[in-house]
Amino acid sequence: MQNKSMLAPAEPFSKQERDAVYKAIHTRRDVRDQFLPDPIPDDVVERLLEAAHHAPSVGFMQPWNFITIREQADRERVWQAFSSANDEAVSMFPKNRQSKYKSLKLEGIRKAPLNICVTCDRARNGDVVLGRTHNSNMDLYSTVCAVQNLWLAARAEGIGMGWVSIFRDADLKGILEIPSQIEIVAYLCLGYVDQLYSRPELEVKGWNKRMPLKDLVFKGKWRGNS
Amino acid sequence: MQNKSMLAPAEPFSKQERDAVYKAIHTRRDVRDQFLPDPIPDDVVERLLEAAHHAPSVGFMQPWNFITIREQADRERVWQAFSSANDEAVSMFPKNRQSKYKSLKLEGIRKAPLNICVTCDRARNGDVVLGRTHNSNMDLYSTVCAVQNLWLAARAEGIGMGWVSIFRDADLKGILEIPSQIEIVAYLCLGYVDQLYSRPELEVKGWNKRMPLKDLVFKGKWRGNS
Numbered sequence: 001m002q003n004k005s006m007l008a009p010a011e012p013f014s015k016q017e018r019d020a021v022y023k024a025i026h027t028r029r030d031v032r033d034q035f036l037p038d039p040i041p042d043d044v045v046e047r048l049l050e051a052a053h054h055a056p057s058v059g060f061m062q063p064w065n066f067i068t069i070r071e072q073a074d075r076e077r078v079w080q081a082f083s084s085a086n087d088e089a090v091s092m093f094p095k096n097r098q099s100k101y102k103s104l105k106l107e108g109i110r111k112a113p114l115n116i117c118v119t120c121d122r123a124r125n126g127d128v129v130l131g132r133t134h135n136s137n138m139d140l141y142s143t144v145c146a147v148q149n150l151w152l153a154a155r156a157e158g159i160g161m162g163w164v165s166i167f168r169d170a171d172l173k174g175i176l177e178i179p180s181q182i183e184i185v186a187y188l189c190l191g192y193v194d195q196l197y198s199r200p201e202l203e204v205k206g207w208n209k210r211m212p213l214k215d216l217v218f219k220g221k222w223r224g225n226s
Numbered sequence: 227m228q229n230k231s232m233l234a235p236a237e238p239f240s241k242q243e244r245d246a247v248y249k250a251i252h253t254r255r256d257v258r259d260q261f262l263p264d265p266i267p268d269d270v271v272e273r274l275l276e277a278a279h280h281a282p283s284v285g286f287m288q289p290w291n292f293i294t295i296r297e298q299a300d301r302e303r304v305w306q307a308f309s310s311a312n313d314e315a316v317s318m319f320p321k322n323r324q325s326k327y328k329s330l331k332l333e334g335i336r337k338a339p340l341n342i343c344v345t346c347d348r349a350r351n352g353d354v355v356l357g358r359t360h361n362s363n364m365d366l367y368s369t370v371c372a373v374q375n376l377w378l379a380a381r382a383e384g385i386g387m388g389w390v391s392i393f394r395d396a397d398l399k400g401i402l403e404i405p406s407q408i409e410i411v412a413y414l415c416l417g418y419v420d421q422l423y424s425r426p427e428l429e430v431k432g433w434n435k436r437m438p439l440k441d442l443v444f445k446g447k448w449r450g451n452s
Contacts, residue, residue: 049443074447149374153247179448
């Protein structure tokens, strides 16, 4: 009966609590430039990382690690790695998109006082992991859930966060001394913010449009709308 | 100046609002068996899917689709696909873990009144996507962020959710008529709950232990603790 005894009433959320969760979800932004220089206190960082650590994980594997990067010299080296990869990225776009691409600020590595690299240790629980037997990506997906928890917790703390993905993997692994078998899932920039875009920055800046939800939902099967 | 005008004060969260976000994060569970049969009203499903749709996405790509599955016959077919894959899964574990594995209920496909299959259309914005140039997984990761938004919104609505990952991809694609080039990221079971485990079910049932956060955090570099 031990299992039964661990079941507890699912505390309902009040209207105010529910609205707060939706406020975090709907006002969260991918922040690149609005970071204030104020340091984030250790107890706040701890709350953010506890939120990440309480993400769901396949087989309760908890495959994540978090590397905090605060030193300016370290962030400068990471920015150099971004910058070099971003030069490559520009050239991949059609000519008519390149100047627009170059006009966008895509990271806040040096401006955000705290950077966090989130990794996935795919071997943590051996080769066979409950729930990963048929989809080998599940541990990576667990790690992404941790990132999204961190993002929403940050929003609730008045902290903006941006996810930078334009790196050559080997560059970042070299700088942070990450072993080859560990997978980098996300490189995050965090800092307090007093302003945020009211809509996603890439929408505001005309890079892409919000799709209507109704076009993305099917009933019963692919393209089903019965 | 259009961009500047879209910046608005980052509305701070009250202590109560912040606590509500953490409550959703810390009391969210991967639910397999506590689902009540009550149908989830359409307007609530819409709020959940809007929360998912407001996840961050690489290059504002919004690569996701959501297939809602409510018919019992459809859920029965999906369960058959799970069951067949799960029989394979059992045999992958060491002999001394197999009876424990078999004792765990790993899905609520038939019990949960609403199932949602979340997919990623990797070709949605063409070959070259802002932010995906150096990490080809980024669109999958965006889709996972949508799943985690959905999960937390569900918790705030009094709805439990479970993520089922034990399927052969081709089985699920066949049942839901999903084209081969579309990637299935998650198959979710949702229903109202009045009880939840106070700790993760796989921890309660002795499958795996919670790791101490301090062992997972490094400073400055891998294994750094200065």
